[in-house]
Amino acid sequence: MAAEERRVPWVIKYRPKRIADVVNQDDAKSKFVSWLKSWPNVRKRAALLYGPPGCGKTSLVEAAANELGYDVLEMNASDFRRASDIERIAMRAARASTLFGRKRGRIILLDEVDGISGREDAGGLEALLRLIRVAENPVVMTANDPWNPNLRPLRDVSELIEFKRLSKRDVIKVLKRICTAEKIECENDALNFIAERAEGDLRGAINDLEALAEGFGRVTLEHARALLRPRDREHNxxxxxxxxxxxxxxxxxxxxxxxxxxxxxxxxxxxxxxxxxxxxxxxxxxxxxxxxxxxxxxxxxxxxxxxxxxxxxxxxxxxxxxxxxxxxxxxxxxxxxxxxxxxxxxxMARTRKARAIRDDLASIVASHLHISTAVAKNEVIPLLKTIFTANPKYAARLVLGLSLSEKMVEYLAGPNKSLVMRYVEELKRLKEEQAKVSRAAAATAAEGAKEVGAAAASGAKVREGVDRSAKKRRQRRGGDLLSYLSKK
Ligand SMILES: Nc1ncnc2c1ncn2[C@@H]1O[C@H](COP(=O)(O)OP(=O)(O)OP(=O)(O)O)[C@@H](O)[C@H]1O
Ligand SMILES: [Mg+2]
Missing domain, CATH: 1.20.272 (Zinc Finger, Delta Prime; domain 3)
Incomplete structure (x- = not known):
């Protein structure tokens, strides 16, 4: 019997049989058990157990089922790829199971649902949601990353139950328990080494322990160091x-x-x-x-x-x-x-900023000229660059006409930037003066209008008219390159 038993991997042999055997995870345990016991009088018909690998999610479901007298109908992610499979399972799950003539409850366990991907499994996901709606048994799912966008619809219908990463102490506790049960001599330093490497994954730690014990009959730090390669880490x-x-x-x-x-x-x-x-x-x-x-x-x-x-x-x-x-x-x-x-x-890293500015510029030019941003980038921006270096005065008018930012001016004009900006300032000043003059003219016109007894309201109209013609002039100035380009 000993030889037979040895063939069962320790992760299976020492799987928690009762809820109390599941180390740590007290919050998850009480939340899950009370949800399970109250089913179907629950807020959410399904439960989603999530947390890092090897921390006891599947174990808790199995231990709870064992202790509270449920059967577990387990499916893996690959099983619920096709809607038809889910329908079949749903039919089976809908029937209450019997064992030795005794009616028992049943948990439908969908392990590792992060395997579901959004698009191609859309049918599967739909069927799964339907299964949760109609199943006469509690549906429990497990996942490592519950925030995976594909799982959103499942999240919405599930009680979310979080599992914590196991601490080094938790891992060592279980390893010691196994060593005692197997009557294996083990050094504390070796267990510490294994637990350190496992980073909270108890499954990995138990497998390591088993490999060492099998190879050497006892577990020493020296063997652990020699035998256990560093975890498959990612190479640089x-x-x-x-x-x-x-x-x-x-x-x-x-x-x-x-x-x-x-x-x-x-x-x-x-x-x-x-x-x-x-x-x-x-x-x-x-x-x-x-x-x-x-x-x-x-x-x-x-x-x-x-x-x-x-x-x-x-x-x-x-x-x-x-x-x-x-x-x-x-x-x-x-x-x-x-x-x-x-x-x-x-x-690419060095030019990221410049590329962002060029892209913004391209979209401004594209929307003014009604062309694509690609054409703006490839044909118009080089032309603008030439204008900005060769003719800063004209460039300044474009800056105002297109409302370009200083960064964009720098991108287009290079060392000529300060010159262009000086012209821009001058143009702005001129415009302000012009506006002042036209306001004054409008006021005089209004005065004149009053004097000849015209309606008071016409003053506003005149002012508006003057402003409008100023705007037209401005547009013509900023716009002549644009009209040239769009005719091109
Ligand atoms: N909290 C725990 N208490 C006791 N044993 C545990 C615990 N967590 C894991 N184990 C042991 O590790 C093995 C793997 O655990 P389990 O299958 O529950 O992990 P899981 O959280 O479902 O991981 P995965 O996300 O990879 O499916 C179990 O067989 C059990 O022996
Ligand atoms: Mg699991």
């Missing part, structure tokens, strides 16, 4: 590049990217930047660039067509394709190389 771009180039087999190169902090778009830029530093043979380089450019074509197609099946090819090409390219001079793969940050990313 430099490590990623080294692993891709050094890969002996295609799968190694692919794995290097899957373990990277870089996404495939960034990885493409990094590889592109550093290929010529790693490979020296022209033919090897050609092969590598050929693979990378094909990957780029696929990535472009994915963006245009939304066909994500192509991603696998793109990734193969940019990892394995690049790694296998060093055929004439395979030693190049292992050469230590100082990798550079992709120039394109640097440039």
């Amino acid at each position: 771009p430099f490590e990623t590049l080294r692993n891709i180039f050094m890969a002996k087999y295609g799968w190694q190169a692919k794995m290097a990217l899957s373990q990277s902090q870089l996404d495939y778009e960034q990885a493409k830029l990094w590889i592109h930047e550093n290929l010529p530093h790693q490979y020296s043979d022209p033919e090897d380089l050609w092969r590598a660039y050929e693979a990378l450019s094909k990957a780029d074509v696929y990535l472009g197609r994915i963006v245009r067509s939304g066909d994500w099946d192509l991603l696998a090819y793109a990734i193969d090409l940019m990892t394995a394709g690049v790694a296998m390219a060093a055929q004439n001079n395979p030693r190049d793969k292992y050469r230590w190389t100082k990798y550079n940050f992709p120039q394109k990313l640097l440039l």
Whole structure:
């Protein structure tokens, strides 16, 4: 029996059987149990248990079911992809289950619902909501990230129950309990080491403990250090590049990217930047660039067509394709190389502000000329730049006509900015004076009108008329470039 039993992984063997066995999570426990006991007289017909991996969500549902006498009908995310599956389950769930002739309640457990993605599973999501509405049994869901936008509709119909990340102390407590039950000798430092590494994931910690105990019969810090690799952490771009180039087999190169902090778009830029530093043979380089450019074509197609099946090819090409390219001079793969940050990313970061100003400018120009912002950027802004450097006086009129900001003037005029701004100030002053003069003229006209006995109201009309003609003049001045451009 001992041999048989040993085959059951410890995470299953030591799964909490009773609610009290679930370590920590007191708030979650009481909230969940009272919700379950009051069902169907509850505010929300479903419950959504959320929290980090391996902290006891699934365990609590199973322990509560065990203790309170429920059956658990469990489904995983992949099961509720299709609406028809959910209908089938709903039918089964609607019937009360019997065991040994005794009627028992049933919990429908939908584990790891973060697997549902919005668009493609829309049918599944709909069916799930319907299931929650009609089920004669409590529906319980678990998720790691409840704020995932795809889960919003589920959130709205669910009692939200939060699980906390387990502390190091909680993890050590469970590990000790298992060691005692298994009669395994273990060093406290070793348990501490395992718990530290687990970062609150008790499942991971129990698996580590089991691996050590199985291998050595006891658990020591020395063994723990030697055997437990650092958790699969994400590699930085430099490590990623080294692993891709050094890969002996295609799968190694692919794995290097899957373990990277870089996404495939960034990885493409990094590889592109550093290929010529790693490979020296022209033919090897050609092969590598050929693979990378094909990957780029696929990535472009994915963006245009939304066909994500192509991603696998793109990734193969940019990892394995690049790694296998060093055929004439395979030693190049292992050469230590100082990798550079992709120039394109640097440039984009450096020019981010300027690009934002240019984009704002383009939308102003586009709306005035009734053209697209792309045309404004490519054809009109270069022209404006020439005007702003060659003819600051005229530029000043454009600044007022288009209400451009100082930053935009700086972008267009460069070192000429102060000159343009001086003209702008002068123009503004002139305009104010002009307005004063026209106001005075209007007042005189009104006086005159009164004298000849005309209606008092006509004064306002005259003033309005004078103002309007001033406005027209202004528009004509600011607008002559615009009308020129729009005729073009
Ligand atoms: N709070 C806990 N008390 C006791 N054991 C726990 C606890 N949390 C996790 N475990 C142990 O870790 C294993 C995994 O836990 P569980 O399946 O409940 O995690 P989970 O929160 O559902 O994680 P995931 O989000 O990955 O599904 C369980 O089999 C159990 O042995
Ligand atoms: Mg779980």
